[in-house]
Amino acid sequence: MDNNEFIEKARKKIKDGLSVDDLIRKLIAFSDSLEKGENTIFEQLNDLYFLYYPEAADKLKERDKFIAALKESCDRKSISEKLAISIESMGFDLNDEDIQLLSLSVNELSNISDLRKVVNDRLNDIIKKKYPNLNAVLGSELSARIIYLAGSSSSLMLMPSSKIQVLGAEKAMFAARKKKATPKYGVIYNHEIMLSVPENLKGKMAKVIAAYTSLAIKTDVLSKEDKSSIIMEKMLKDVEKVKKWNLKG
Amino acid sequence: MELKRIIDRVYWLLDRRRTLVTLSAYGGDSVYGEKIFNLDGKIYREWVPYRSKFAAAFYKGLNGVDIKDGYKVLYLGASSGTTVSHVSDIIGVNGQVYAVEIAEEMAVNLILLAERRKNIFPIVGDARKPENYPSIPKCDFLYQDVAQRDQTDIFIKNADLFLKSGKIGAFAVKTRSINVSLDPREVIRNEVKKLRSKFDVIREINIYPYQKDHSLLILRKK
DSSP, rough: OOHHHHHHHHHHHHHHHHHHHHHHHHHHHHHHHHHHHHHHHHHHHHHHHHOOOOOHHHOOHHHHHHHHSSOOSSHHHHHHEEEEEEEOOOOOOOOHHHHHHHHHHHHHHHHHHHHHHHHHHHHHHHHHHHHHHHHHHOOOHHHHHHHHHHHHHHHHHHSOOOOOHHTOHHHHHHHGGGGGOOOOOSSSSSHHHHHTTTTGHHHHHHHHHHHHHHHHIIIIIIIOOOHHHHHHHHHOOOOOOHHHHHHOO | OEEEETTTTEEEEEEEEEEEEOOOOTOOSSSSSEEEEEETTTTEEETTTTTOHHHHHHHHHHHOSSOTOOOOEEEOOTTSSHHHHHHHHTTTTTHHHHHHHOOOHHHHHHHHHHHHHHTTTEESSSTGGGGGSOOOOOEEEEEEEETTTHHHHHHHHHHHEEEEEEEEEEEEEEHHHSSSOOHHHHHHHHHHHHHHTTEEEEEEEOTOOOOOOEEEEEEEOO
């Protein structure tokens, strides 16, 4: 007996089972790794630069600032002009070759940073096109992340909103089995509405956002229509309600 | 180096330490990075206990099991085909191993393996629903390694449908998947109780330290 028939069937099943969600999952994992690498390289480079010009390195502790300042040239002369600090330094005097190595590394770091932006832009495009309702409720970055955590859009659709509320807080959820309070929110905590909400209402707001996330993904997967304006209108009303609740209490 | 037979096509390679090997049925390609030995013109593949629970059981004292050339094997939870490749060695080119795997990314590797090893029949599907498999014959050996809470029920269901009576089923129980809080020995005892009505329990092998919280049950269908 030949196994070709089985192979054909299995191959077909795999191909049918793949969807744009898999692309989203891979891209977001890629973007996360890029960011991790970016931070590691930045830390090392900043450390290296600290040896050469500690006065400047001290002022460039943020990654994006560091890249922007050092991208063109990183010798003391041009940097001291850029940051308006004294060219006199207590750092070790590196020779030209070392400085060249430094600037090469900064350029590579900048490339990685650009690549991550490209990946994120592509992710945003996919989310906007495929899940307009979810994108309206959560924003593209959070949408991608929540699909990544759920595994796929259809499994996200099947989740109750209480589960969506704590997606990304699995560790705290397991800790709750051993007599600890259950978490109030997972990745939803990073939603922009949550920034403006006082601490004591964040749990309630997370519930509202989770409920509308559930509604939005159901609309996206099942009816495939863009009803984002209606959903957003309703959601903002509920958000206002919760905020007022604080004033009363 | 010297070979000591355990069952057909499975040997201990006795050197300074013993190494479990299978006689390769399909040439000298390394499937998952295992070592290849060439002795007297025959090719043997190392069977790594840390990668395969079946191999670990041999290291922990399993000295014979009814699986041999030409057998039909149903393998549930094939993953990327690490253990499957050794089972395919054991049953040889005349045997058939039906390998079921649900996770797509793992199944891709399995399919690629099946293209090289013609006695592997890949099935992408859920072991919980054996009625959905493509039509397969009754098998002489059942191996299951799925880390699911209802793994015992899955085993019983599949054995009912596809295992010939009097034949052997090997069942890798992951106690952590069934109940985290209960003592592992207690969990095994409960599972064995469920299996008693349909199977004779021949051996129970705890495969620590190769895998944590795992046991391999060797069962004979009544």
